Amino acid sequence: MTADRRARSSADMPGDITRRELYFFNLYRCLEAVVYVALTYSPYAIEWIKLAHPLLGQVASGAYLAVSLALLVGTDRLRARLADGISLALLIDILASSLMLASITGYEAISLMVLVNVGIASLLLPRRAFLFSTIAALGLIAPYFYGHFFDTAFSQPPLETAAIVIAYFVVALLLRHVGLHMRATEALAEKRGVDLLNLEQVNELIIQRMKTGVLLVDASNAILRINESAWHLIGNPPPNQRELGSAAPELSRRLYHWRHSGKTEQTAVALAPDMPEVIPRFTRLAPNDDTNVLIFLDDTSLLSRRAEELTLSSLGRLSASIAHEIRNPLAAIRYSAQLLAESPKLTAEDTRLVEIINNHCTRANDVVENILQLSRRERSRPESIDLNAWVLAFVEDYKQSNDLGGDHLRAVTQNRRLEAMVDPQHLQQVAWNLVQNALRYGRQPNQPARVTVVTRVAADKGPPLIEIVDRGPGIPPKVAARIFEPFYTTHEYGTGLGLYLAKQMAEASQASLEYVPVAGGGACFRITLAPAGSLLTARIAG
Structure with missing residues (x-):
């Protein structure tokens, strides 16, 4: 009602x-x-x-x-x-x-x-x-x-x-x-x-949308109330199956043990096949009254992800602090190496050593810049843009700012206006990073890179997309599963933060970034954007 x-x-x-x-x-x-x-x-x-x-x-x-x-x-x-x-x-x-x-x-x-x-x-x-x-x-x-x-x-x-x-x-x-x-x-x-009544409805909606599973069980083990998460975690039983012993035997056994001993088993258990493990917790609605019992099912995978997010957040703040401390001595080392390289008395071996110092200083400086960029991201300011015009201007700007040599970069747009809601500055950084990676790694041996920036819609009246496609060797599945993790890289001089930063910036504008294999070889990074006029508000990044 x-x-x-x-x-x-x-x-x-x-x-x-x-x-x-x-x-x-x-x-x-x-x-x-x-x-x-x-x-x-x-x-x-x-x-x-x-x-x-x-x-x-x-x-x-x-x-x-x-x-x-x-x-x-x-x-x-x-x-x-x-x-x-x-x-x-x-x-x-x-x-x-x-x-x-x-x-x-x-x-x-x-x-x-x-x-x-x-x-x-x-x-x-x-x-x-x-x-x-x-x-x-x-x-x-x-x-x-x-x-x-x-x-x-x-x-x-x-x-x-x-x-x-x-x-x-x-x-x-x-x-x-x-x-x-x-x-x-x-x-x-x-x-x-x-x-x-309105408050009851709001509470009901909140309980139904909770990630934690919630069940209300009476003294006869009949399920009185259950939210969506709990119903999913116990294996999506039929609506007429209200007996806890039939719907989730292991959960019923643990409830029986808790009622008689007062102790809760802390081991995680999967209550249904192909369902994540949970840690059940029990509590009485009233002290010393076992008539009705509330059962909370905490998904261990969600707890792990929350712990990982907290760890990454703390690591990001710590890394930013360390980066600030590294930047000054790193600049002094690099400046000294540049002055040393100008000396006419250097032998060939010393010149090679100075070159190695400069290369590693450049790599360390890139890591510092990426960490600082990760820690000082600003609030997303989405606005409605014409994707076709934006991609054409982006490709032209990239060609003018970078010497492509024999590589090829082109834009493929729609023959109709395609609008999206996004922060243009964030989108510029994301696309720039993806095109740079495609030109660097998306090439066959001894052949020039061929990179295409495509605009289209996902399906009929679907969300607008930007795809950066190359014709290189592609990314192995095991590597593709981890490419968006921070500090993960397969390149000798990579920092492992480029794709992670790109994904974070995309999500800050209510967009998503994913890797899509290309049939016949190659790689495709797809940015799914919010359509113009969307009521979604940009989240605060960082």
Whole structure:
């Protein structure tokens, strides 16, 4: 059930209460009508009350009884226009009581019975309480003036009439306050109910999306609740399989052991074939109560990856600190080697040694630069770009900045506009690194490198892609599985950080970088970008 539907269900509750109140209000009206009929038709009542106008009383009481019964039967229809319906019904009550007061002499209880009508109407419709009490007062004053001036048998004291009129206003205003307070309390309770339902839905969604598996098991080992991760880790059992012993026997055995010994086995176990190993943890919902038990399944592979991420993060910060300390002495060594190389007294062997020093200084400086670049990456600032125009400009810029010699670098673009959301600066660094690697390693022996930068879409209406393709020997599968790991390299003078940095920069712009083997030989590095207009926001790099 969605939150909106639950909110509507909660909003119907005050309507049910109002119907009950309205039903008893109509039922009380029928009781009044029965009393009126008894007073005008019963021979016993006629003996101890005075009927000044018997026919008027009998017609008024009979008609009022019929109307009261009709209102009782039509309670649900009356709710369609609640305010107007209650107001009209109260007018009928006051009119009937006025006619009864005009036809019966010396029976003031009728005006007191109307006091209840005024109070209930003010409770149901607090904002009309003053109007109701005013109409009721007029309904009482009218027969008083009629009897005082036209009926010689009329004997009701004016103070008694004034007291009842005041009572109308006091009761109406008092119940108005009570009614407003009740409506405010109902509205607040309704709002709190909707908030609780929404919070329950949010909690349910969070639990369902948790990477940690969560199960709720009762005393009979029946699974009461289970989230997606737990359902996957125990082997995706059928929905009707709610018995833990059948769905995950090993987990049921460990739960039994924990319930009886209080000790949890810390060894990892796979609860289903081809599923990662987990470490189950158990906890009671209430102390000393084994009725319901929460089971948490921690995926050991996720824990390992988190530990690896923390290690790499710490290693990155440590490496950056070391790189700063290495940079100054490295610059002094390199500068001294350059000055030594200019000496005319160097022998051929010494010149070779100086060359070796310069080469290794250059390599060490590249490692330092890559580490510093890794530690000071800035926030990604994605924007919408035309990939075709960007790739053409990139290839032209690369050719002008680098001497390709006999190597070939070309761009292949689409014949239609292809837009993507990416940080152009990050994309420039990633593509530059990939093209440089392709020109350096993506060549057959004794042949020039042939590198192509391609733009296309993954499929019909798929995400935009940039592919850097070469026709070299390709990358062996064992090496390809590790090329994006930091400090992994197969080249003598490689740093092992180029592809790692490229992948990190791509992910900072909500893109992905992957290696794709090429049929017939060669390598392809594919950058999958976010389409223009994507609502994804760039993550903070580093």
